[in-house]
Structures are given as C-alpha cells and as structure tokens.
Amino acid sequence: MAGSSLGLKIKNLLTRGKFSEEFFEDLEDLLIEGDIGAVTAFELIAQIKTDIKNKKISDVSDFMFIVKKYLSDIILSYEYSPDVDNLNVILILGVNGVGKTTTIAKLAQYFKNEYKLDSILSAGDTFRAAAIDQLMYHGDKLNMRVVHQQTGSDPGAVIYDTIESAVSRNSKIVIADTAGRMHNRENLVKELKKIDKIIKSKTSEDTYKKFLVIDATTGQNGLRQAESFNDAVNLDGIILTKYDSSSKGGIIISICRDLKVPVLFLGTGEKYDDFSRFNKEDFLHDLLNM
Numbered sequence: 001m002a003g004s005s006l007g008l009k010i011k012n013l014l015t016r017g018k019f020s021e022e023f024f025e026d027l028e029d030l031l032i033e034g035d036i037g038a039v040t041a042f043e044l045i046a047q048i049k050t051d052i053k054n055k056k057i058s059d060v061s062d063f064m065f066i067v068k069k070y071l072s073d074i075i076l077s078y079e080y081s082p083d084v085d086n087l088n089v090i091l092i093l094g095v096n097g098v099g100k101t102t103t104i105a106k107l108a109q110y111f112k113n114e115y116k117l118d119s120i121l122s123a124g125d126t127f128r129a130a131a132i133d134q135l136m137y138h139g140d141k142l143n144m145r146v147v148h149q150q151t152g153s154d155p156g157a158v159i160y161d162t163i164e165s166a167v168s169r170n171s172k173i174v175i176a177d178t179a180g181r182m183h184n185r186e187n188l189v190k191e192l193k194k195i196d197k198i199i200k201s202k203t204s205e206d207t208y209k210k211f212l213v214i215d216a217t218t219g220q221n222g223l224r225q226a227e228s229f230n231d232a233v234n235l236d237g238i239i240l241t242k243y244d245s246s247s248k249g250g251i252i253i254s255i256c257r258d259l260k261v262p263v264l265f266l267g268t269g270e271k272y273d274d275f276s277r278f279n280k281e282d283f284l285h286d287l288l289n290m
C-alpha cells in the first residue's frame, strides 16, 4: 500500500478485524511511519484501548472517529490577521530549501488580496547572492519593494533598514527572509537572537510574528528543526509547505503536541496562489481519508 494515505492504511488494517496485540503493533508502526511521532502514537493507542474496554469503539467508523478526535485535540491553529493600523513584522524562518523565499512572495500576495496591503520584503538571507536575487525577482513580479544589501552583509542591519523604510513610507507589513543554515546550530541561534532583538527594539511585540516554514516531506527531522528555532526565538506559527506532494505533513502533529506552536498556512505548489490558510478539519480529512 505504498503511497496510500495513513487513513487508508488504518482502514485496511481494520478490515483484518480483531483488536489483537498484533493489530496495535501494526497500528503503532503506521502512525509512526505517518510522522505522527512515537509518543503521540503510543498515547493514542492507549486511549483507543481504553475506549474499546469501555465499549466506546465497536466498529470502523467509531475507531476512525476516535483517532480523528484525538488528533484534532492536539493540532493547534488560529486565523492570523495583520494589524491593518500598525506596522507588522513577520520573520520567516526555516532550514534551506523548505520554501521560505517562495512563501514570502505568497504571503505578500495573500496580504494584498485579503487586506489590500502592500508588503516590503527584506532580503535577510544574505548568505547567498542567489537568495537576494530570488527575493528581488519576486518583488519585481509582485510589484513590491525589496530592501537588500550585498551578499555577506549583516542580516540584522538589512532588516533594520527595511523597518525604517516601512516606517517612513507608512507601510504596514515587513516580511523578512533569513538564511536557514543549520550546520552550526550555535551560530544560527546567535544570529537569530540578534535579529530578534533588533526587531523587538523597533516594533511592538503584538505585531511581530516569527513563522517557521516546515516542508511536508521532511518527517521527524521537522520536529528537531522546530525545536531549534523555537529555542532561539519562540515561534508564533508554522507554515507547512509542499503539501501538494504525497506527504500529508503528519509532522505538524508532533510539533503542535511538543511545542504548542499553531499551524497557520499551507503551501500547495510553486505558484503565488498555491497558498491558503491551514484548516484543521480539511487537514484531518486528507490525513485520515474521512
């Protein structure tokens, strides 16, 4: 059943009937393969066993309903909206290749469509020239201003300049890119803390948000990424990208459970419009086929 959804796999397992120990072992394997995480899988199974004992589960649909309810209680989300009267600063974090720069362009377009607000984009990934060029390309396409300096410059200084520029133009949204190097965690954390401090010195805490981009195809490594970034700057939300792939992003369950960071948006392709708010019901529907 390679490639089929977690929900189909669970349903397939259920057709074998009997809630035997072997059934629960297979179920645990499926949940872990689906990136739901060992601890969550273990707790969910304990819950199911109790519910079976108490006769709350007698058929497949009861079973799936309990799984859904359990996961629904873990997954966190809320409807993020920018404050249209004040300056909003959004720092976009994540390891290389997860889709940060693309997501910045999508977010800018989203704010334009939903709130009629232009964003100023900040080329805070100064590590590679290509990263700056990529953001400038999107700014050009979207007709939005990009503040940048040369490769290798201090990302904190670039973001500082961007905020100054936004204030002087009375712009309401700054979306800042960052480099996602992870090979030296200590340096990354140090750099992020510095950027965080600069932003806090220039803006109010309620309109400053730190969003982590997680690639749906990542697996349990995504939890470690989230832990690192959350330790550094206290994340406000997750944006799950590459949701158009066959991976259904079970990793967010572990992230919500362990770090209590809500999931806010979904990236569903490479185009600007391939972007939407995260909807928990839809997510569980896709994950569990119900």
Ligand SMILES: Nc1nc2c(ncn2[C@@H]2O[C@H](COP(=O)(O)OP(=O)(O)O)[C@@H](O)[C@H]2O)c(=O)[nH]1
Pocket: 094, 095, 096, 097, 098, 099, 100, 101, 102, 103, 180, 241, 242, 243, 244, 245, 266, 267, 268, 269, 270, 274
């Ligand atoms: N299929 C798909 N590809 C995406 C999505 N978001 C980003 N990408 C692609 O992933 C690659 C890396 O994206 P990029 O924004 O450069 O990642 P960054 O290194 O984190 O800035 C690019 O080829 C993007 O087009 C998505 O939601 N779905």
Ligand SMILES: [Mg+2]
Pocket: 100, 101, 102, 125, 131, 177
């Ligand atoms: Mg990038």
